[in-house]
Amino acid sequence: MVLTRKTGWYSAEKKIVLTIASAILIASVSVFAILYLMMSNALQEDIRARARVVNAYAESHLNLEGFANINTLADMRRDTYQDTQSMLDNIRQIANVRYLYTAKSNGGGQPIYLVDGLPPDSSDFRSPGDLIEQDIVPMLNRCLSGDPIESDGVLNTEWGAIFLTCMPVHASGGARPVGAVVMEFNADVIHDSKLRAMIYSGALALVIVGCCTVITMLCLRRLATPFYKKLAYTDMLTGIGNRTAFELELKDLEKKLPRSLTIVAYDLNYLKQLNDTYGHAAGDAYLRRMAHLLTREEPVSRGLSFRIGGDEFVTLFEGEEKEALLWGLELFHMAGAQAEVNGQPVTFSYGVASYDPALDKGSLHNTLSRADALMYRFKKAARGES
Structure with missing residues (x-):
């Protein structure tokens, strides 16, 4: 028997296609989220491990007199400043830290820079007494109150994406910290990787969804067309043509x-x-x-x-x-x-x-x-x- 009538695109088929496309999209997003979290957590754990080593070393080699004697630009001529700055600069380069510096609170309770581990001729160099940027002030206030700080994930600041750690420094027998060692690790790689991963995985998910949708539609048409033809042209009681x-x-x-x-x-x-x-x-x-x-x-x-x-x-x-x-x-x-x-x-x-x-x-x-x-x-x- 020759049956050439075309069948339409039925709502049941639409539901199947939408369900499959949604499932693929959800699966793609879930895979991206899992992989990104695993990558991000691995990078952050690596940064934390490096930070603990640097903090331990810096704290054991710091001259605590600098927290009391260094307050203004003029104090940069002190030997204490020179020695501390040289040590921090060396640690910063060896540990691949973006910014490494000491800090304390001024008379007004505001966090200020003491010794910056950057070279003095650097555009980002901060002098003793300069106020610390507002983006990280809340975290430093907590740190200077005695709480060790590790940022929960990447911080997006005016100067880029960073992962911040702050370790309070105590004088012998002192209850309240005299200052803190602050490290800012470059987290642009994490931030950029996240952005690229979102773009690439989103594009890939759309391509996969599109391909699977087309394939599903073609398969459904190959399967559904004979089925609907049989349904339309078969006598349901006897099973022969109607x-x-x-x-x-x-x-x-x-x-x-x-x-x-x-x-x-x-x-x-x-x-x-x-x-x-x-x-x-x-x-x-x-x-x-x-x-x-x-x-x-x-x-x-x-x-x-x-x-x-x-x-x-x-x-x-x-x-x-x-x-x-x-x-x-x-x-x-x-x-x-x-x-x-x-x-x-x-x-x-x-x-x-x-x-x-x-x-x-x-x-x-x-x-x-x-x-x-x-x-x-x-x-x-x-x-x-x-």
Whole structure:
């Protein structure tokens, strides 16, 4: 049977595609989040480990007198400043720290720079007494109160992305810190990696979602189109072609006329009696039994059968010799009488007509009408009517 009608894009298919696309997108975002967190945590843990080593070394080598004696720009000439600055600069370079400096609170309780580990000619160099930038003041205030500080993740400041640690420095026996050692590690690599990862993973996720959506749509169309065609053109009770399928088949065959084509029309007997006596379930079984015979028994199994009405069936034959077909149909009629449903043999009347260009004039419906007329003549004869 030739079925070429196109099916639409159904809401069920849309839901499947949207569900798959959403699942892929969620999975992509989840994978990105997990990988980014693992990478970020690994980098931050590395920074923390380096910070602890640097803090321990710096604290053990610091001259605590500098926290008391260094307050202004003029104090940079002191040996204490010179020695501390040289030590911090060396540590900063060895440990690859962006900024390393000491700090304390001034008379007004504001955090200020003491010794900066940058070279004095650096553009970012801070002199003793310079106020510390507001971005990190809250953290330094806590540190100068005695709490060791490690920033929770990357801080985005005016001078870039940093990971900050601050270790309070205590004088011997002192309860309150005299100052702090502050380290700012360059976290641009983490920040930039996050941004690149977001862009790349987002683009990759969209590409994957797009490809999977297209593939899913194509697969669904390949699977759904035959399914919907079968659903639209199949008689749900008997499983053979319905009236719509029959009409489409006739239309296709009419394009190929003239050719050897025979139509057999059937009309079941006693269907109403079965329905009235045993109920519609028995009637349905009677119809299914007839359809089963049409698809299994010779010669009708060589043709294409349809249920076109309540108890009406049709078989289309191409290239069959009519005389041989008539003989075979008589045998088929007898085979039906041996099949029973609730004790009722499957009996039917039938009529056979072959396409005749002179009589049917290019219309297979005219051929069907002649087959119907012969079928009703058969039915009347079986009832003993003239």
